[in-house]
Amino acid sequence: xxxxxxxxxxxxxxxxxxxxxxxxxxxxxxxxxxxxxxxxxxxxxxxxxxxxxxxxxxxxxxxxxxxxxxxxxxxxxxxxxxxxxxxxxxxxxxxxxxxxxxxxxxxxxxxxxxxxxxxxxxxxxxxxxxxxxxxxxxxxxxxxxxxxxxxxxxxxxxxxxxxxxxxxxxxxxxxxxxxxxxxxxxxxxxxxxxxxxxxxxxxxxxxxxxxxxxxxxxxxxxxxxxxxxxxxxxxxxxxxxxxxxxxxxxxxxxxxxxxxxxxxxxxxxxxxxxxxxxxxxxxxxxxxxxxxxxxxxxxxxxxxxxxxxxxxxxxxxxxxxxxxxxxxxxxxxxxxxxxxxxxxxxxxxx
Ligand SMILES: [Zn+2]
Ligand SMILES: [Zn+2]
Numbered sequence: 009x010x011x012x013x014x015x016x017x018x019x020x021x022x023x024x025x026x027x028x029x030x031x032x033x034x035x036x037x038x039x040x041x042x043x044x045x046x047x048x049x050x051x052x053x054x055x056x057x058x059x060x061x062x063x064x065x066x067x068x069x070x071x072x073x074x075x076x077x078x079x080x081x082x083x084x085x086x087x088x089x090x091x092x093x094x095x096x097x098x099x100x101x102x103x104x105x106x107x108x109x110x111x112x113x114x115x116x117x118x119x120x121x122x123x124x125x126x127x128x129x130x131x132x133x134x135x136x137x138x139x140x141x142x143x144x145x146x147x148x149x150x151x152x153x154x155x156x157x158x159x160x161x162x163x164x165x166x167x168x169x170x171x172x173x174x175x176x177x178x179x180x181x182x183x184x185x186x187x188x189x190x191x192x193x194x195x196x197x198x199x200x201x202x203x204x205x206x207x208x209x210x211x212x213x214x215x216x217x218x219x220x221x222x223x224x225x226x227x228x229x230x231x232x233x234x235x236x237x238x239x240x241x242x243x244x245x246x247x248x249x250x251x252x253x254x255x256x257x258x259x260x261x262x263x264x265x266x267x268x269x270x271x272x273x274x275x276x277x278x279x280x281x282x283x284x285x286x287x288x289x290x291x292x293x294x295x296x297x298x299x300x301x302x303x304x305x306x307x308x309x310x311x312x313x314x315x316x317x318x319x320x321x322x323x324x325x326x327x328x329x330x331x332x333x334x335x336x337x338x339x340x341x342x343x344x345x346x347x348x349x350x351x352x353x354x355x356x357x358x
Contacts, residue, residue, distance in 0.1 A: 009038065009074075012356070013063045013146035014337050015130060016054045024335050027063065028129045029150055033121075034078035037153050039090060041070040043164035043331070044144040046340055046352040047173045047200070052278070053117070053139065062119065062136035063128050065354075066092065068144025068151070069159065069168035079153040087164075088156040091171040091307035092116055093141025096154050104309070107301035116140045140172070145334065147356045157311040165353045166318065166325045169200060170311045172302065173351065174325065176276055177204030177253075178314055179303015181212070184274045185249045189213035194244055195234075196263050197253035198225045199344075200351035201276060203328050205251050207232055211322045217244050219262070222347035228327070247271065255279025261286075270294040276303070329353045 013027040032038050045067030053064055068090040072082055082088070093115040094106030101109050109115065111122060119136035120126050126134030127150050128143060137143040142151045159167045169175075177200070187193050193209045195202045198220040206216045210233045217236040218229035226237040238244050240259055248271050250263040255277035263273050264286070275297065290297070303310070317323040330349040332340040333356075340352035 009148060011146050011148045012334070013128065013130070013143070014065070014334055015061055015063060015135065017061050018058050019055050022337050025130050027135075027146065029146070029148055030125070030127045032074055032076040032150060034076040035153055036076045036150055037072050037079060037082060037156060038074040038148055038150055039068060039070045039088060039144075039156065040073045040148050041068050041144050041146060041356045043070070043168040044068045044354050044356065045169035045171070045173060045200070045329075046337070046344065046354065047169075049140075049172070050145075051341060057136060060136055061130065062139070063143040063145055064139045065145030065149070066116075066140030066142055067168045067171040067173065068142050068149050069164045069171070070149075072156070073148065076153070082153055082156060082158070086158050087160060087162070089159050089167050089171045089307075089311055090142045090144060090149065090151045091155050091157060091175065091311065092302060093152055093155050104306045105304060106306055107304060145337065145354065145356075147334075155307070157307050159311065159315050162315050162318065163326075165329050165331050165355070167315070168353055169329065169351055170314055171307070173200040174204045174314065175305050175307060175310055176303045177201040178208040178323075179305035179310055180251050180274050180276055180300055181205050181208040182310070183304040184298060184300045185251065185272055187212065187214045187249045191215070191248040192217060192245065194219065194247040194250040194263055194266050195253070196220075196240070196251065196259045197277060198229045199253060200328060202251065202253040203229065203232070203350060204323075204325070205253070206234055207323055207325070210234075211317065217247060219244055219259070224347055225350060228350065232324070250274070251276065253277040257283040264289070264295060264297070267293070267295055272296040272298060275299045331355050333358050
């Protein structure tokens, strides 16, 4: 199938190209992409691949256009969010924790299907595709039916980031930290992931403190209901739970210092591979530090729950997203880096 796709080569400018998308296998679908969020993993992967041509994008939302023979549970015309890929059969998948799937890296980051076949060709040459089982910076994407979660008439620009960034922020609160009414959560870094974590916690009756370097994001956090907003180096009140989305060593140290005894810190941001930990303080105060992937979420469970909360007005996500055309990807990334937008979402159809 002929598609238009955003081709990146390292951190240089991206280019909109004509590409050939492979036919769906029996368990795959083709989704016409309406909207696709830009997530940090896209930018990190783009840099890591250096000059290797790639079609990235892993927060696709759109309409099912074609179905493989063995797909049930989806029909042509269904509107879906495409989340990360998982096998469905390993011990972690069977436990409802597909973020830790035994095949996660091959399925999401090898650039090909699990059987190593390519999914996208540009000028007859295979390129890095199947990113997070989709590569949705394109007018259409091939995905395993298992990764597609129906979302009905949810606005595409709000629905798309539910596939990864918003799922991670909400899941870190609802599945990992699980603060209760009256607890106080510190969110470090109020980008797309942190802002949704804050909104989710607020809707649970949890008091929220936000530490964020960008002034506009602090202002947004305050408007959303955070009781204290601070820059990264300002002191914050003691908290029962903390979420770091930055991966910065000093931010992680600051979050640990803010925790009350027996507090829990969850980590969702990747920075340097190693950070110093004050073991004495961790032990004497009974603190926990917990990593998590995709908010420990099963997308087929949490995405419908978040869509339901959005429809009931409990999760006001509209103010977090800014839309761009697919060709405007480089500007979207620049705007996000400059703190002008929180969550850029590309609209390949516009
Ligand atoms: Zn698995
Ligand atoms: Zn992501």
